[in-house]
Amino acid sequence: MKIETTTITRLRDALLQSGRRPSTVMSSAYETLTREGMLSPEEMAALNRIDPLAETMFLMMAADGVVSDVEREAVRGAIRGLTDNLIRTGTINVMIENYAKQLEASSRDERLHEIAETLAEDKEEAEGAFALAAAIALADDEVAEEENALINQVADWFGISEERSSAILDQLEDDRET
Numbered sequence: 654m655k656i657e658t659t660t661i662t663r664l665r666d667a668l669l670q671s672g673r674r675p676s677t678v679m680s681s682a683y684e685t686l687t688r689e690g691m692l693s694p695e696e697m698a699a700l701n702r703i704d705p706l707a708e709t710m711f712l713m714m715a716a717d718g719v720v721s722d723v724e725r726e727a728v729r730g731a732i733r734g735l736t737d738n739l740i741r742t743g744t745i746n747v748m749i750e751n752y753a754k755q756l757e758a759s760s761r762d763e764r765l766h767e768i769a770e771t772l773a774e775d776k777e778e779a780e781g782a783f784a785l786a787a788a789i790a791l792a793d794d795e796v797a798e799e800e801n802a803l804i805n806q807v808a809d810w811f812g813i814s815e816e817r818s819s820a821i822l823d824q825l826e827d828d829r830e831t
């Protein structure tokens with residue numbers, strides 16, 4: 654499946670721009686608060702809402718075994734966008750650390766299975782996770798074989814047919830042209 658469409662590239666660029674912007678509060682306090690489970694109710698609700706999408710992006714980021722700064726910036730930008738800037742950089746750093754630990758403790762397939770079960774009842778969320786994963790695959794300007802294989806696996810595990818996954822990417826391309 655071709656994920657290097659102009660629209661996915663534009664999405665990637667928007668995520669990178671948002672992810673490179675520093676948080677309004679630069680403090681390790683958010684890392685500590687996140688680790689201790691002491692975020693505000695609004696932050697916890699936002700974190701829980703976007704968690705499956707964020708972990709899907711993390712799995713794409715880690716697919717080729719190299720987690721680059723530019724991929725981290727793209728994930729950070731996506732999380733900021735998905736939460737209307739409610740989730741801070743420190744919290745995002747802890748999220749990524751937690752996803753790495755979960756991946757270390759189990760396989761990528763196990764993680765995808767769990768995420769797929771979470772997203773099974775919401776096709777729009779599954780399709781959103783798919784589109785975001787495609788953008789993360791392009792974050793470092795090249796799509797590794799492992800990343801291409803993973804985007805196909807994500808579509809399959811999330812119940813997105815090949816026709817629908819192609820349509821999502823085509824629709825994003827059409828949206829760019831309008």
